[in-house]
Every structure is written in C-alpha cells, then in structure tokens.
Amino acid sequence: MLLEARDVVMAFGAFRAVAGASLDVAEGDIVGLIGPNGAGKSTFFNCLAGDLVPTEGRVTFDGIDVTHLSAERHASLGIGRTFQVPATFEDMTVLENVMVGAFLRHPHRNDAEQVARRVVAATGMEAQSDLRARTLGTPGRKRLEIARVFATGPKLMLLDEALAGLTPSEIQRAMALVRDIHGSGIALVIVEHIMEVILTLAHRVLVFNQGHVIASGDPARVVKEPAVIEAYLGRAHVRRAGAAP
C-alpha cells in the first residue's frame, strides 16, 4: 500500500472540517475524491499533502509515518500536489518553473535543466519554454503546475481540481496528460467536480460530505447511491431518482 490515511480528523477550533476520513491508495491506483463544496475534500487533501497537520489520525506513505512531517518532506518522499488556484512562479519562465521541481532529485543545474526540458517536451509545453508563467492562461498554468510537480519524480500525485475551468477540448487534452502521467507509474488522487473525468479516469471514488466519507467504491455505482445523490441534490431528488443501483 503506497498511501494509507486512517481516521484523519482536521478540526479548526470547534469546527471539524474533516471528521474521520480514511483512504488507501495502492501503486498504480487512481482514486477520485468528490463531494459538494465545503465537504472537506480540499482540507483532507491538504492533510495528505502535508500542508496541514491533522488534529487526529495517521497518514502513512511508503511505510513512513508522514502525519507530522512538513510539506517539503512530503515532496521529497514522493508525494506531489497541484493547487486548486494555480500557484505557478509568475515571473519565472515555464522552463524555470519546471526546473525548480527538477532540482529536487537533481541538485546539479545541468542535470536539472535536462530533466526539465524532457518534462516540458513530454507535457507538450516546449513551444512555451521561455515564456513567463504570468503570460499563460489558466489551462497553461494548470498544465505547468502538473509538469512542474511531475519533474520532482513523485510516486503519488495529488491533483486538486486540475481540470476545473477548462473548456471541453482542453479537458480532453488535460485528461490525456493525466493518463500519460499515470502510465509512467504514478498513482493519482484526484479531487474533481467534473463527473465525466471521475467516471472515466478513477478506479475508485470516495464521496465526502460534511467532513465524512459517505460512500466509496466503483465510480459508476457510487454516484447512483441515495446518500450521494442526497448530498449533492437534496432528499427530494433521491425520491425522484428512485431506489438504489
């Protein structure tokens, strides 16, 4: 098991954003995290990534307890993540952004540059290598974030709404990229609102609502569960959708 999260609780004062969530990710898995806004997905995500230290619970990666380790340690151990609102290094070029990622495993500048160039080419951004990140649009920035974290050589990538705000054709392109990345042996945990993406890509899905995991399993089956429909649309729609599977 690559990543194990057990009974993670994230409390801010009296408010429990995540009220006991567990997750298993094996090598080669693609796990989707879905749920309405404010359900606790992103908070849980940040706990996995090391941005937040859970109030309770444990996160283990590759056999190592990473619960209380810093975000940078998470990254060096092989957990990479992207941000919901792209956080590219605006005044640095595309290549330089990716180089920052590459430097993690390649301390020497020439090696890092080579690796970065390869990643930039592999993610289809070669033409924009020398453009500053701030000149890219949202799709470009999201792609750059993925390229940049890919250059850190992760074993697991946490993608936070990497496809949000993209047009249908951009979504197709992005999904192809995500598949390529998965193909190179990286496990994925994806937070997404776009059902098509989840249904197509994810092997398994966890549904969050109000800090709890209310359903998990095969995507196609899970989205028809009454509890899930209720979480998104309210009880009335459950009745209208008819009973279960």
Place this chain on the structure above:
Amino acid sequence: MRWGPVALIVVLLAYPFLLQGPFYEDLGVLVLLSAISASAWNIVGGFAGQVSVGHAMFFGAGAYMPLLVYQLWQLPPVVGAPLGVAVSLAIAVLIGTPTLRLKGHYFSMATIAVAELVRLVVGNWDLLGAAIGIMGPARPRGWWDLTFRSAVPYYYLFLAVLALVLGATWWLQRSRMGYYLRAIRAGERPARSLGVPVSRYKLYALMLSASFTSAAGSLYAFKTGFIDPESGLGILVSVQMIITAALGGAGTLFGPLLGALILVPLQTATNTWFGGSGSGVTYILYGGIIMLLARFEPGGLLVLYGRLRGGALRAWRRHAA
C-alpha cells in the same frame, strides 16, 4: 560577444586613469562601496524577496570589528574583517531563525527594530566607543594597515570585492539555491510543495548576504578609518542599500551596480549644490525616487528598460508589418 558588459568591465578597470584626481577617485570608491553593499543586500532582499530593513547591523559589525581590534590590540584592521563576518553570521543565525518565519511586513518591521536595538546598545557601550565611535590608524605602520593616502588602492581593492560579490551572485543565479530563492520569493507554499526547504534556504540567503554586507562594512572602515553608531548602524545605511538595489533592479545581477552608478553621483551632486543642508535634500530625492519606483516600476530600471525595449520592438514590428 555582448559588448555592454565588456565595455563596462573595461571602464571599471580603467576608471582611475580616465577621470583623475582625488574627487573622482573618491567618487569611484563610493560608487563601488555602495554597489557592494547593495549587491549583498540583493541576495536576501532581491532574490529571496525577504525585505530586510536592518542590514545596517551587518554593515556595522563589519565596520566596528576592524577598528576595534586596532584600538584594543593594535592589530591591523584587516584582521578584524573576518571577525566582522563571524559576528554578522552569528547575528544572522540568531536573529534570522525566528524572524524569517514572519511574513512580509512583519519581517521588515522586525529587522528595523532589531537593528535599532543593536544601534542603541552599541551607542551606549563604552567598549565600542559609545556615541563617539572608534578610530583606526591615523598613520599606517605598513601596507597591511590598509591606510592609503590616495583613493586609488582602495578603488582596486573595492573593485576586487565587488567582482567577488557579483561572481557569487552570478553563480547563485545559476545554481539550485538561486532557483529555490526565486521560487521562495514567488510563492512559499508552492515552493514547499516542490520540496524546497524554505526556512533553511531563507537562512542561507541571509547568512550569505550578511557576510558580504559585513565585508562592505569592513571596507568602509579601512577607507574612512572611523565608525560611530550613526554611520555604521543607522537606518539610513539600510535604506541606502535597499534603494540602490531597488532602483537598478532588485533580484537582478547588475541592478545594484546600476543603482550605485546613478545614486552616488546624484548624492554627491546634491550635497555640493545645496551645501550644508545638502544631505537633507538628498533624502528628499531618495524618498521621492523610492515612491516613484514603488508606484510605477518596482522591478527597477533594468526591468523598465527591458519593457521599453520590448515595447519599442513590438511597435517597430507592427510598423514594419
């Protein structure tokens, strides 16, 4: 072959022969000193984006130690220079660790306060000359006292140190540390997510910057042979570094040098024109320049130049098309 930098190097090397006489020699020395301190500040303030407004404490440490070892033990001031660096490094580690944790404005305020504390303490410490200060060798006992009558030997000494600082900065820019510092400046959270040990690198940057700033302070002590809390540890020392670096371009290699090339002659000119109240007018100008810079082109002149050139190029292309 890029002619600009080559021409610059030639001019810098030949300057004392191009413009002769004590006035120009002194001016040259002052420009170099300003460029060294500003370039030193640039490492942590420009590249890493940690706007320290208390760098005077490092400059002061570098300036006080040489004169102190002379006064106490009659040693050549140059012996005190590495001691100054050691003290500065100690301050950087001691102060830096808790202070670099602070964000943006908090960090800057903390650096001001700490530097002021240091100034107050030194200004009341008799061993360090209190408010009166410390003097260096009135007459040199040999070349090792670094007390020259003419400014020319100082010029070349300072030029060598500037070359060292710029060389280190150039290497830094290309290295992992440089990229990590720029990433930290651009966004600490994403930097962390890529494995950048943010706190550690900020401290490294501060330590490197502090060492070079201390060297600048030592050079100042060699040249002027005198230091007191105002000239060594006053807030204007810190401000001078920042504005020089920012004017030319904080975070660029040659920005601080460019800033020095503009501001030092400017300061000399206003001092001459306005006589006694001259230094006051200089700071009125400085204040105005800083505000304009902040308002219109925080990247400094080098960035402005790049933008104008790009704009002119685009306009030309449109015209030609």
Place this chain on the structure above:
Amino acid sequence: MVLLQVVVGGLLLGAVYALFSSGLTLIWGMMNFINFAHGEFVMLGMYAALLTVVWLHGGPAVFGLTAAVALFLLGVVIYFGLIRQVMRGPMLAQILSTFGLALLLRYLAFWIFSPNFVTLPKTSLAGSVNLGGILLAVPQLVSGLVAVTLTLAMHLTLTRTTIGSRLLAVAEDRQAAMLMGIRPDRMQSIAWGLAAASAGVAGALMATAYPFSPSVGETFALTAFVVVTLGGFGSVPGAMLAGLIVGLIQALSAYYFGPIYKDVVVYGLFVALLWFRPQGLLGKL
C-alpha cells in the same frame, strides 16, 4: 509618591500612543498593510499645530482641529495616489512605498523647519495641577485625557455607526463587503484619512507638552508598531490597552534603568512579541 507620578505620567503618554496607534491598527486590519510613514504623520501633526499657533494664533482646540483636517486630507491623497496601486504589487513595492514616503516627509520637514527642537509658544494649556499629591503638568494631563476620549470615540464610531460598520466589514472580509455594495476603495481611503488624522491630533497634543523636531517620527513609528503588535493587529481596543501598557513600561524603564533604556526595553519587547506572540493580546492573525 514619585513612583505614582511616574506611573500616571506614563499612562497619560500611553493614552496618546493609543490614539495614534489605533489608526495604524485599523489600516492593518483592513489591508494587511503597515504604514512605515505613520510616525511622520504624528510629526506633521506637531508642526501643523505649530504653524496654526504662529500664523493663526489659535488655541489648542483650533490647532488640534487643523492637524486633524490637514492630516485627514493627506491620508486620503496618499491612499489614492500611492497606496491603492502599490497594494496590487509585489511585497518590495509595498514596503518601499511608505518607506519612501517617510523619508520624503521627514527630510522635507528637516529642510523646511530645520532640525532644531522647537516647542509650541505658551498656550492656554500651561502650568501644573496638584491632584491628590501628584504634580501633573497641565499639557500632559489634558493630552492624555483628550487622547483617551478620542480613541474611545474612534472605537465607538467603528462599532456603533453605519460608516464604522462598513469599515469593519471591509476589514473582516473584503469580498463579502463588496457583494453587499460597500466600496472597499472608498472605505480604505477613509481609513487612511482617519489614521492620519488621529496621528496628527496625537502629534498636536504632544506638541503642547514636549519639544519636537522632524526627527521624532522614527521613534513614534516604532512605538506605534509595538503598540499595534501588543494590542493585536486590527484591534482598536487592543491598541488602547496596549498603548497604556507601553506608556507605562516606558515610564517605569526610564525611572528604574535610566532614560536610555526606555527605548531598548520597548524595542526588545517588540521583537519578543513578534517572535513569540505575534497576535498580541486581543488581535486576530
């Protein structure tokens, strides 16, 4: 008895600190922005008082008002001319902007007014009173009391009036405030005006009691920083409390350790606060 006098004197001065710090903390709370020129606003208030007395022969009420109005306008102008644009820029620009302003104002004052320390010509506030055995100079006493009143007034304005709640709304959540039709720009400019005005009045008050020169701005700025940090960034009640505490600590340090040490203790406290309890006593971080 002397100790009591020192304590009361410290509290009275602390009240004035509270007055000029409350504006600074308001700006911080609204904009996450530190005005490095705040000390200069206080200094300008002192000189505004001087000019009013010398040119218009006004009494304390007049020059207090002049300082308030002049500085209010200055604050608004600075907001629209400089701060609004700089807020969108990089950190270096934000810090440099008010720093440059501080330099400009300070050295303009040096140039125009000369670096010598001056005092206000004798005003109606002169002499001293004996309150239960404690000898208090009238200017200090009046300054302190007026400062307390004005700071309280500011707090009440913020919490009890419409415009006050609008200002606080922007401080709390800019986006939400915008959605409710409040214009952050306008509110922020008012905050700047208020902050500058309170600094100016504080300066005018202090001018009645102490000699001043253009150099005093720097110390006041640092004092304001300490008060704001201790009281908690964004909290006016915090600034009130912290101002009194800082005034007290300063007075006691000077009394026990000597006048040199009053600044050392205060700055030391400041640095310790930033390291160990940046949210201060009552603030939100």
